[in-house]
Amino acid sequence: MAFQKANISRQQYEIYEALEEEMDRNSSHESVAPIYFPQELARTETLQKDLEHFYGQDWREMIVVPTATLRYAQRLREIGSENPEYLVAHAYTRYLGDLSGGQVLGRVTQKSLGLKNGEGLAFFSFPGVSSPNLFKQLYRSRMNSIELTEKQREGLLEEAVRAFELNIQVFEELQNLAKILEKNELRQRHKTHNLQTPDVKGNQSSAFSSSSTTSSSLTSTSQLLRMLLGVGLALALGIGIDLSEKIKTVTKEVHVRANGTELMQAFQRGNITLMQYKIYEALEEELDRNSSHESVAPIYFPQELARTETLQKDLEHFYGQDWREMMVVPAATLRYAQRLREIGSENPEYLVAHAYTRYLGDLSGGQVLSRVPQRSLGLKNGEGLAFFCFPAISSPNLFKQLYRSRMNSIELTEKQREGVLEEAVRAFKFNIQVFEELQNLVKILEKNELRQRHKTHNLQTPDVKGNQSSAFTSSSPTSSSLTSTSLLLRMLLGVGFALALGMGLYVF
Known part of the structure; x- marks a missing residue:
């Protein structure tokens, strides 16, 4: 739902700013250079443009960047200094998602906010990429050409997982902020409604004008927060990526x-x-x-x-x-x-x-x-x-x-x-469904095995001369058959x- 309301993100701006500054700083690094495409992929300036369109030049001052976003940006700065090859994981999970999902995500945002003439949609446009599919093939080819030690490769894979975890933390925090502001909006609207009572002369209570301003401010802030939830969430969770x-x-x-x-x-x-x-x-x-x-x-x-x-x-x-x-x-x-x-x-x-x-x-x-x-x-x-x-x-x-x-x-x-x-x-x-059904069959056969073994054990009593009861011989093949069938079923799972x-x- 948050995504369907369409979201441009100060938080995403902070993350892309950190990522791209570190990519720029490490552009000649042997692991970063092959996938360094600032003219084609960089998103920082496009996010700036969109945020300025929606909220004016002072958009940075409208909201405090949450802790999870700061942690994410800090992590990017950290690996940029200590393990530049790990930037590859963050660049891959973000840029190829951005590139693949641009048109789809752009349409959702445009429709939900009633945007016209491409205004507020710069983030979704890649004018430097004429063919997304061909570019993605080039990007993957470059990425797969990077030479890494086994230790570096393992570290890179772990960093990709960390990137997704950091994204989840960012959007969970934003979601919580949006819920808090929406509750405040409801309280303020209720208060406004109660104050909108005419006086003896039929004029509206003077309290209305001040509360209306507060309500408008809260609505604007909450709308911004909802906007902050979607684009990055879509990218982090893979909305709009390759088939x-x-x-x-x-x-x-x-x-x-x-x-x-x-x-x-x-x-x-x-x-x-x-x-x-x-x-x-x-x-x-x-x-x-x-x-x-x-x-x-x-x-x-x-x-x-x-x-x-x-x-x-x-x-x-x-x-x-x-x-x-x-x-x-x-x-x-x-x-x-x-x-x-x-x-x-x-x-x-x-x-x-x-x-x-x-x-x-x-x-x-x-x-x-x-x-x-x-x-x-x-x-x-x-x-x-x-x-x-x-x-x-x-x-x-x-x-x-x-x-x-x-x-x-x-x-x-x-x-x-x-x-x-x-x-x-x-x-x-x-x-x-297949394996749940098989599991039930295994349980049934194992119960039958236990019953048969119990029966066999009871029949294995020596006669007066110390010989085993003849019942054992007949029951043994049955037990063996059940065991074989149950083994097959367990194998089937x-x-x-x-x-x-x-x-x-x-x-x-």
């Missing part, structure tokens, strides 16, 4: 929900999945069928990414040729596969959302994820781990850059773009869950 980054953003809430389940524990036991096989089978058949579609073709890499055959191989290793007959596929998995078939026929561009959330998670997390089932199941020589291997990809990082570049080059209408983002959220929700939650997702 690949937007998908990460819109699915964040679902990530959090999924992380709240107990499925992570199941993954740690190590899992290969029939359910995931059914989902990948549907996805890859639809990608194959739509391989020449204008939205699918750029991200169609069957030789490099396809997982159906690797899942087949792993399942056959664990459970033999008849693994398909061991289980009935649950309803949630069937619904997921059905959805993939549906969009493959009606909206092939939506397949991009499912392919992105799965394959780049698979690729990024392969080595890390493979160690979990390898350790928990005692696997050797790579047997049962085909799902995690991508032999056709020599450099996962370079491939992900290529994939992202291809994905961001896809031309979509605004309606299609919104549909792809909604589909990404739907994909995560489908995954959660993890790989796809890890992928659905974005385990191993890249940062840049």
